[in-house]
Amino acid sequence: MRAIFVILMVCFAFLSSSASEPRQISLMPMPASVQMKTGQLVIDPSFTVGISGHSDARLQHTAELFLSNLRRQTGMTALDMKMADAAQSKLVVHSERTSKEVQELGEDESYSLEISLVGAKLDAVTTLGIMRGLQTFLQLVQTTSDGFAAPAILIHDQPRFPWRGLMIDVGRHFIPLDVLKRNLDGMAAVKLNVFHWHLSDNQGFRVESKKFPKLHEMGSDGLYYRQDEVRELIAYARDRGIRVVPEFDMPGHSTAWFVGYPELASGPGPYQIERKWGIFDPAMDPTQERTYKFLDSFIGEMAKLFPDQYFHIGGDEVNGKEWDANANIQTFMRAHGLKSNQDLQAYFNTRVQKIVSKHGKTMIGWDEILRPDLSKDIVVQSWRGQDSLAAAAQQGYRGLLSFGYYVDLNWPAARHYAVDPMSGDAANLSPEEKQRILGGEACMWSEYVSPENIDSRIWPRTAAIAERLWSAQDMTDVNSMYQRLEIVSRWLDWLGLTHNSSYGPMLRRIAGLNDISALRTFADVVEPVKDYTREEIAAVEATSLSPLNRVIDAARPESDTARRFADLVDALIAGRADSDAKSEIRAWLTRWQENQTKLQPLETQSFLLKEIVPVSQDLTAVATVGLQALSYLDRGERAPSSWATQQFALLEQAQRPKAQLLLMVVPSVQKLVEASSGQRAPAQK
């Protein structure tokens, strides 16, 4: 019910004070309550911010950071827009108290923002609420006929979940600090508040350890963060109201540790940094006291480096093969009544949990760590789903959802958006149990990302996940989400995110030419294959040494063009398409039909284009089918069923992945054929 109210509100146009043109606001995540008023507050170089109530250096810095973003967004100079006395300021920021020195889970992030024709007031309990409210203010500033302006409005807002995260895996591919920083800017913009830093895996150990230097010296190929860099990133995150939770995956996913310290492992060694992807045998030896001694010392060091209360120990995907093959471990298991590898891992987790706890931290791990014998204060991060989360909550464990939020799987934003931590079994939990579901995290596993394309895998889709975790559960209008997502996506450009800007240079490299119009037409309608299909259908096994410069690496996870084309076709079939829409459909199909001819000359010049020849040919063939179907529809003539059957076969073939790419306009063309022939395509197997 509340969602309906909110959606109505935001679809309300607001009239700027003198222009006749109505404008819409585009907030993402949508606040809990929005009331539009009449008129707007003009934002010009004389705009000022003042602090009333509580004030300290951090709040001051928060306001300065806001002004610098606002200047960038509006193209003001560094001399425009200043801090001023609250009494004279256009925007008055008022909070009751500072947020915690080390940001805590569940701190108050609520705020109220009231903007009138003469000024604005932002109220919050803590500095964190001020940070969230200032981001809302930035999103409200628009170019209008009277200058930059924010609409008169009254917003009351607070997050639905206290844990709204983004995990970035820097183990499989090292991601440099500046790339992480710009992604933290993106996180702050959409009010995410936890950066989960997956710091070690089979392919790399990425943090400098002073106590065990062979971890980073031998386990990272020289690609690691110095401790001062870690501190720099944590400070950067803190300035944006983001906690940093480190993850050191154990006892599996830990080959990189064993290169320098093979004595930790359950196998005979020696070990090399893993270059392939997948699940590997090496695992820590849970039966040796030296393992816990090492971990005690290591976790002690890292617990000091990372101030956050939570410490992630991974704990996922141990295949147990090294344990099975180790006679000492088998003896130990028998001696301690450990009946399975799961029991052995539970034993390990119990020991590790005590160490983590000894160093003042709360343990968090993936689903697999959950065993009834573990202390109730741990947190479970579920890649398995809401039912698993609900089961944990019923047992008294807190949890967060990552199932459905894996952005490396190349799902459309709408699919992530539809995943709710409180659905499935979680919907039936008691209020007390529901409290244990803390939120969720988008996860960027990094088999196929580089500094060049990682932003395009995270953004803009993660903004939709951020909205799911911040906004009301019944915010489910996908059209509204996509409309706002498009605006947020372009808005993130200001923050230096490269999800849009890296596309052209990547395509230019692939083409080997400056003129990439034909390649762009092609790349705009393909998507990388979904889920783990890239690995499954790879002609050559990919490793951490494989260049990420193919069309699949440049193509967007979600084709906006295909989605818009699908909307047009749906409107046409429903009889809702006007003549503009009809000619747009025809124009697209014509362009795609002609594209292979334009792309062909490039294909002979670039090795990176060879693999897409069949897909490009498919695009031309599919567009030809679409145009034929359109002709039948235009003439009001029913297409012969034999023709339709033939086209369905062609489309079925075109829908199969080639070059690990999916041609995203096929389903829409299929609908055109169905509509023109009155015949349904045979169901796909």
Added chain:
Amino acid sequence: MRAIFVILMVCFAFLSSSASEPRQISLMPMPASVQMKTGQLVIDPSFTVGISGHSDARLQHTAELFLSNLRRQTGMTALDMKMADAAQSKLVVHSERTSKEVQELGEDESYSLEISLVGAKLDAVTTLGIMRGLQTFLQLVQTTSDGFAAPAILIHDQPRFPWRGLMIDVGRHFIPLDVLKRNLDGMAAVKLNVFHWHLSDNQGFRVESKKFPKLHEMGSDGLYYRQDEVRELIAYARDRGIRVVPEFDMPGHSTAWFVGYPELASGPGPYQIERKWGIFDPAMDPTQERTYKFLDSFIGEMAKLFPDQYFHIGGDEVNGKEWDANANIQTFMRAHGLKSNQDLQAYFNTRVQKIVSKHGKTMIGWDEILRPDLSKDIVVQSWRGQDSLAAAAQQGYRGLLSFGYYVDLNWPAARHYAVDPMSGDAANLSPEEKQRILGGEACMWSEYVSPENIDSRIWPRTAAIAERLWSAQDMTDVNSMYQRLEIVSRWLDWLGLTHNSSYGPMLRRIAGLNDISALRTFADVVEPVKDYTREEIAAVEATSLSPLNRVIDAARPESDTARRFADLVDALIAGRADSDAKSEIRAWLTRWQENQTKLQPLETQSFLLKEIVPVSQDLTAVATVGLQALSYLDRGERAPSSWATQQFALLEQAQRPKAQLLLMVVPSVQKLVEASSGQRAPAQK
């Protein structure tokens, strides 16, 4: 003669070993000698670099930096492409000795690069030559049908001039360190070797001074570089073979000094940081010993901070008004027989030169410092021209040219390219005198640049100036220059320069919308007014507080679209246009004709678009004229002279600047009218 040889060579296509498609190389600046061979060297993840001969940490770092650029350019991962033993390496780098610890003017930058089907060898005397050669190598790497590859080639190369600079004025608008760094990357890519850092002016004093902290504390609005940041930038430049020459402008252009230290000035004070542009009265008092005591101490501090041998004291544009108004100064002048303010400034310069010299540095200044009584070891930077430079050389002074290289004047690249330091009177100098002409510097004065648009003012046009200063004097083919400039421009995207990527976001801000196609069509064919016209015709005086978010700030200094359209029209009129070219002309004109209709809805929504309405209307009107002329030409019918006269009047009006913008397609449409009517347009006043 040599140029003809070179041009022939580079227009030679090279055949890749298996593909039938010929490819061209695009080097900028063009090397002194290029010989194409047959075949190519494939560059894949196994590519290695080895060092033979002299080796040290700096050379090692140079090679690492090269590999990291090469990886970025080819989309390789951080684990691909390694340093290796010279004997096993694909590219062997050999130098005789390291370059100087502090890079010196005139150090050997020559290199030879030989690439064969199996490997490459880069030879140079010093590390500097290696740096230059590695940049050439990067430019040679292309996407081919067989993989990334560099053509088999033999290059011998050395610069024509030893001083090839870019000046950036950070006084008028502060330019943050990261923006300078990416511009240093751009400089290195086109082999510029001097970053001239204009660090103080009336509008700001930008370096932390430990001895005189009120300089940066009171003279910078808080926008200055800490000394550790200065050192960081100098190290960054050194890694790229770039010297850093600081400029502290005196005795004029120094209001910002006087805010904290009014006792240095010739007027009564107090002083404020200047917000306006132009020439101002405040000047140091050359008659007070305290001035020289201050400068001795200050220059001593800065001479240590900036290791380069050269120290720039500015010395330009003293209007003398404060001197005229100061009775003590007048008395001093009479007492010392100084007949004019020029004499007084010469006295000042002689004193300052001694201080600079005492601190081990060589003085450099703008034209005005040149007076016969100054020591011969100074260097004169000429904004006045080659004749002034020649006169200095004849008097025994060394000099460099900046006249003709002011990139803030929004000239087309071809105009800068045509300016040669050795033309005019300089052409007639003796060989010994010619030696005194050290080179030149592109100058980025910063009245109208921000971190957002500065790259678009510097690049790609500065690459053409870089070629002028590096390559042979008879490299004057403008078509070849533009062809290569376009490729270099896109290539600079890899280095993080934002001259291309910032255009879309700026236009989106102006439009207040994501869909900017109509605005882009418009912005693509306008240019900011040239020279100092922006100031001269401003409706409201611009200051350092003026936002730089207007169409003039986003529009490129040189419209590629208008230049290409002009080429098409020239071909048409010369009877060289094929049917593709003809339909392209028509397509452009039709698009422009329709553009105002598309732009209109935006204009009511954005205050930033209001000013361009008349220019957009002109574009539509001019395109309509062009289409009419085209119809006459198509029909082979002579257009009536009365019609032509009317169109000339319309075009004359459309050619006048509006919103400080020039509509760049007008001259081409005028040619079409002339051609269709057999009538010349009346000469412009």
